[in-house]
Amino acid sequence: MAVAHTGIQTGENPPAAPAQPEARKHGPWLGIFTGIVIAYLFVPIIVMIAFGFNNPAGRFNFVWNEFTFENYTTLFEIRELTEALRNSLVVASISTVISTIIGTLIALALTRYRFRGRSGLNLFLFVPMASPEVVLGVSLLALFVTLGVGRGLMTIVIAHIAFSISYVVVTVKARTSGLDTNLEDAAQDLGATPMTSFWTVTFPLIFPGVLAAGLLAFVLSLDDYVITVFNAGGTSTLPLWIFGASRIGVPTQVNVMGTLIFMIGVVYVIVALVRERRQR
Amino acid sequence: MRETRRRRIAYLLLVPGVLFLTVFFLIPMFTMLSTSFMEGTPERGFDFTGHWQNYMESFSDYDTQIYRSLVYGLIVTVVTLALSFPLAYWIAFRGGRRKNLYLLLLLLPFFTPFVIRTLAWKQILADNGIFLGPLKDLGVLTDDFQLLATPTAVLGGLIYNFLPFMALPLYVALERLDPRLLDAASDLYSDRRQTFFKVTLPLAMPGIFAGSLLTFIPAVGDFINSELLGSVRTTMIGQVIQRHFLTTLDFPAGAALSFLLMAGILVGVFLYARALGTEELTG
Numbered sequence: 001m002a003v004a005h006t007g008i009q010t011g012e013n014p015p016a017a018p019a020q021p022e023a024r025k026h027g028p029w030l031g032i033f034t035g036i037v038i039a040y041l042f043v044p045i046i047v048m049i050a051f052g053f054n055n056p057a058g059r060f061n062f063v064w065n066e067f068t069f070e071n072y073t074t075l076f077e078i079r080e081l082t083e084a085l086r087n088s089l090v091v092a093s094i095s096t097v098i099s100t101i102i103g104t105l106i107a108l109a110l111t112r113y114r115f116r117g118r119s120g121l122n123l124f125l126f127v128p129m130a131s132p133e134v135v136l137g138v139s140l141l142a143l144f145v146t147l148g149v150g151r152g153l154m155t156i157v158i159a160h161i162a163f164s165i166s167y168v169v170v171t172v173k174a175r176t177s178g179l180d181t182n183l184e185d186a187a188q189d190l191g192a193t194p195m196t197s198f199w200t201v202t203f204p205l206i207f208p209g210v211l212a213a214g215l216l217a218f219v220l221s222l223d224d225y226v227i228t229v230f231n232a233g234g235t236s237t238l239p240l241w242i243f244g245a246s247r248i249g250v251p252t253q254v255n256v257m258g259t260l261i262f263m264i265g266v267v268y269v270i271v272a273l274v275r276e277r278r279q280r
Numbered sequence: 281m282r283e284t285r286r287r288r289i290a291y292l293l294l295v296p297g298v299l300f301l302t303v304f305f306l307i308p309m310f311t312m313l314s315t316s317f318m319e320g321t322p323e324r325g326f327d328f329t330g331h332w333q334n335y336m337e338s339f340s341d342y343d344t345q346i347y348r349s350l351v352y353g354l355i356v357t358v359v360t361l362a363l364s365f366p367l368a369y370w371i372a373f374r375g376g377r378r379k380n381l382y383l384l385l386l387l388l389p390f391f392t393p394f395v396i397r398t399l400a401w402k403q404i405l406a407d408n409g410i411f412l413g414p415l416k417d418l419g420v421l422t423d424d425f426q427l428l429a430t431p432t433a434v435l436g437g438l439i440y441n442f443l444p445f446m447a448l449p450l451y452v453a454l455e456r457l458d459p460r461l462l463d464a465a466s467d468l469y470s471d472r473r474q475t476f477f478k479v480t481l482p483l484a485m486p487g488i489f490a491g492s493l494l495t496f497i498p499a500v501g502d503f504i505n506s507e508l509l510g511s512v513r514t515t516m517i518g519q520v521i522q523r524h525f526l527t528t529l530d531f532p533a534g535a536a537l538s539f540l541l542m543a544g545i546l547v548g549v550f551l552y553a554r555a556l557g558t559e560e561l562t563g
Binding site: 030031037044048051061062063101103106112115124125127131132133134135138139141143145146158159169219222225229230239242246250254257258264265266268269272273276 | 286287289290291294296297298300305307308315363366369370371374380381382384385388389391393394396397399400402403404408410413440443493497500501503504507508518521522525526534535541542
């Protein structure tokens with residue numbers, strides 16, 4: 001019996017192996033294609049980084065002139081650009097905190113409780129994601145004009161929260177839906193109040209999802225031009241200012257800011273990979 | 281007793297979100313809908329007419345731009361799908377232990393702000409820039425050859441900027457696919473073509489559908505790429521709407537155009553869902 005058992009086991013093991021010769025059979029073309037596409041994605045990034053070290057001859061930073069570090073040392077010397085960057089960071093921080101809280105609450109309600117109107121709510125949350133940004137932007141503008149609300153930082157924050165909530169819900173839901181509700185029940189059976197069981201059991205489990213959602217909301221906010229342009233009034237954010245400046249020549253410092261934001265991404269990727277390796 | 285308590289908690293959790301989205305998403309949509317049936321300007325005020333006139337007029341005035349935006353969206357969706365599918369397939373099935381590294385490499389360029397990325401393309405494609413300049417000096421291209429301000433540049437920008445929206449859902453769908461199913465297909469004497477069309481493609485369908493929506497919808501409504509890389513001959517509907525709301529202040533016509541755009545997208549998505557036979561995915 002024991003012999004027969006091991007016999008079956010060895011018979012069952014090999015199916016994992018044939019994946020290798022199968023891979024070789026396909027040839028290298030798919031891999032080469034993938035490499036080319038990824039290289040193509042990096043083309044504008046490399047150009048951006050390189051021209052951050054350029055000292056352009058005229059207003060437009062289009063042609064290589066001479067190497068300089070000056071754009072890095074004078075990074076914050078263009079007052080309007082620095083102010084636009086500060087506005088962007090303020091808007092992104094406030095809207096991220098609020099939309100992450102609101103969105104997480106919705107995600108918890110959707111996955112952990114049964115109530116009437118659930119599918120309706122799902123549809124309601126899907127529509128903002130399925131609408132073109134320009135429509136979201138102008139509809140808010142129409143509302144603010146009708147109500148006579150002056151546009152500025154406040155209205156930008158409101159607009160950014162409105163479009164991030166759905167993305168937060170979707171991201172957090174991916175984490176909460178796989179959660180075992182028995183854990184929370186067990187905590188309460190052992191005498192924990194609902195509040196205590198939430199903060200000591202549920203929240204730590206969904207935290208990675210909340211963090212990812214917050215990061216997404218922050219990036220979406222920092223990057224947004226279309227919705228912002230309709231609700232900004234005279235206030236400028238980083239994308240708005242750069243877009244406006246593109247007509248008369250974008251200062252080289254913009255390349256440097258792009259490079260630094262890109263480097264934050266690089267650090268994030270390295271940290272993610274190192275953590276993954278450690279877990280293995 | 282406990283059930284009702286739980287239900288009350290659920291409604292409590294929903295209050296802030298539903299309230300916020302009602303005030304800042306639902307009501308604005310209705311404001312726009314009623315604006316599209318009005319006439320007037322923000323200074324003089326609007327009068328409700330209840331006529332379809334704004335819709336008729338804006339459609340006949342801007343049918344070229346609406347049509348162009350939908351065609352651009354379609355081309356962008358098809359090309360990003362063609363580029364992303366082999367890429368996502370390779371990472372999912374041949375990536376091995378480095379899968380996540382490749383995936384992050386794919387996403388890394390998109391940490392750079394959208395406007396800066398698109399401006400970098402403007403610089404690359406400029407008439408005497410770093411790409412066309414040398415080619416013209418070598419005599420490969422004539423001096424009046426240009427990429428900037430052509431549909432090619434706009435489409436190139438859109439394809440670049442929306443590629444990850446297609447690649448990610450595709451990757452998620454393919455990664456979930458059990459490779460043993462492909463082995464089973466070949467064990468049952470299906471050749472590689474058959475395996476692809478009968479196993480891989482059907483199982484990747486949810487990813488293709490999600491990716492297409494996430495690419496098509498923002499691409500049709502986009503105006504940054506056309507504004508920075510295009511010319512008057514590439515004007516898209518998003519730019520027209522923007523001008524109505526920020527320059528000419530013709531809110532009613534702009535509102536009507538916005539709903540025409542939404543309607544165009546809805547029809548496109550509906551036809552696409554039917555063609556794929558994935559109606560259940562939309563609900």
